[in-house]
Amino acid sequence: MIGGGRIGEALIAGLVEAGFAPKDLVVAEKSPTRAAEIAKEFGVATRSIADSVEGADVIVVAVKPSDVDAVVTQIAAGEIDGEQEQIIVSLAAGIPTSRFEPKLPAGMAVVRVMPNTPMLVGEAMSVMSPGRHARPEHLDVVRKILGTVGKVAEVPESQIDAVTAVSGSGPAYFFLVAEAMIDAAVGLGLTRATATELVNQTMTGAAAMLDRSGETPTELRAAVTSPGGTTAAAVSELERNGLRAAFLDALDAAKKRSVDLGRAHE
Known part of the structure; x- marks a missing residue:
């Protein structure tokens, strides 16, 4: 989980409550104080972005849109491997999957998600859109993760702006x-x-x-x-x-x- 803001924390809470082991969750948060709070609350490890992505099955990007480019650069600098079937899940509003894909190993799956704030109480309406390399099995993994904090739907990325207008806002x-x-x-x-x-x-x-x-x-x-x-x-x-x-x-x-x-x- 890259980003320990309210949405990132809500997703961590949902995963832990759903039975995901805290030892399997890692958070990369630039604020040391915030990172310490999350580690204490949920028992998860906190590391740098480059260290946290190494060996991760799913990398969730939950940062402000203005921070995405810097984060993707740091992800690419980490030990990631497109052949490992790692999945990038972006919760950053307004950022298309095409912003991620050219900077990552060829063929890496990227899934764009438009969540909404009821995620904070476990009642989110999250809508996911697959990038060019995301296959049904990747979407199944993302659906399972998002399902811990509410309901999940899927639309083509061309419809994500309409989704933002309806459930996002x-x-x-x-x-x-x-x-x-x-x-x-x-x-x-x-x-x-x-x-x-x-x-x-x-x-x-x-x-x-x-x-x-x-x-x-x-x-x-x-x-x-x-x-x-x-x-x-x-x-x-x-x-x-x-x-x-x-x-x-x-x-x-x-x-x-x-x-x-x-x-x-x-």
Whole structure:
């Protein structure tokens, strides 16, 4: 694991909780203080990048996009071997697999992943895209790793910017809706503490229904929306104020920004 930030730590925690032995995990973190914290918390070894990649089956790059080039250079300087079937897993937003492949041994598998912040609570939606040399068996390994912290999907890399707009940035949309509902509830006379509890649990319960009921969002909404009732009145106002169009524009803007950021890192 190269990078011991929040996402890197969350993945380590998921792996350990899933039964991966700490002795099989190595972290390369440039901050000595942070490295010591992770080593103490999870019992994993901490080493330099060049030392950590030697003999590693999977090398996870969980650093800021601006640090990727320097990290890949250090990976290539380590004892890596394309014939060992080592896999590079990139969690760096906006960085295509083509940025990795030319600097690594010929044929080394690179898998690009777009995670999201619910990884911090074991409920991530991680989406992986294979590079040119990544085969189904490589993806199976990555799927097993990511599955320790949530659900996993696969798309072609050409669709990763759309994924970024939907699930990568998606948690912020839900937080914004929760924030707006809490403010509206306070405006109706509830205390902020009560409003927060009501909204948070309502969103948690609704998410559980989406995940477990087997029904579509449309079916679930219709079941709550009695003709002429309170929910129908509220939904009518949301539709009148252009909720669907606002989300369409928002996701389109996020996708375009993802494309721009990817180009900026070329």
